[in-house]
Amino acid sequence: MRSNEIETLIDLMAKLPGLGPRSARRAVLHLIRKRALLLTPLSDAMQAVAISARECLNCGNVGTSEICEICSDDKRATGEICVVEDVSDLWAMERAGVFKGRYHVLGGTLSALDGVGPEDLSIPRLVDRVTAEGISEVILALNATVDGQTTAHYIADQLEGRVRLTSLAQGVPIGGELDYLDEGTISAALTARKQI
Structure with a gap:
């Protein structure tokens, strides 16, 4: 039997993008096994981010200050x-x-x-x-x-x-093969063609 705290952690992890219930269980079990190396530092980092994360008032980026590093960089x-x-x-x-x-x-x-x-x-x-x-x-x-x-x-x-x-340009991706592309991508690539 798992405790309520562990089950709650699994349920919360399962809500993350890319993690389902089975992946969440494996991740939580791994975190518990590596408690000192992963779980405690992860918990501390999540607490710090929960307190300090904010949206940049200028551009909408996520950072730890009112104006993000990109917007405050004069360069x-x-x-x-x-x-x-x-x-x-x-x-x-x-x-x-x-x-x-x-x-x-x-x-x-x-x-x-x-x-x-x-x-x-x-x-x-x-x-x-x-x-x-x-x-x-x-x-x-x-x-x-x-x-x-x-x-x-x-x-x-x-x-x-x-x-x-x-x-942004649209069309054939680097390494792409025409046979694997959809009609919309091929059409966009043909329309946006450039002289060689």
Whole structure:
């Protein structure tokens, strides 16, 4: 028999993305077996993050201060803002290490089916930032979904004539084989073709 505390931990772990009940049980058992090495430091780190984590007042990134390290870095004031749907997208862009400007996290995408309208996202804050920060280019790095493209078109309408608008290239991924790609990806790649 497991104690209520262990069962509660398993239930909570099972709610994390990518973990089901079986994976959560294995993870908890591993943590208990490595209590001094993993469980106690993990518990301390989670407590510290629970106390200190906050959303950046400027861009929506998650950090430990009112204004995140990216927004407070003067070297990143390049006049470019990369617009992403969620913080995980921002972190993915940062892992690539190629974008040296600042970001803006929307907090999702427009979705009529889910009842998400422009007022539910940080689009008005983006429009304010473009004016206040003297932004010259807005890069729309939104997912290539119907909702992502709808959101991109809405933002483009809001910023039309104020700033240069660009989007990430779409098409054949590096290492991709045409035989394994869907028709939409092939169509986007053909439309966005460039001269060699």
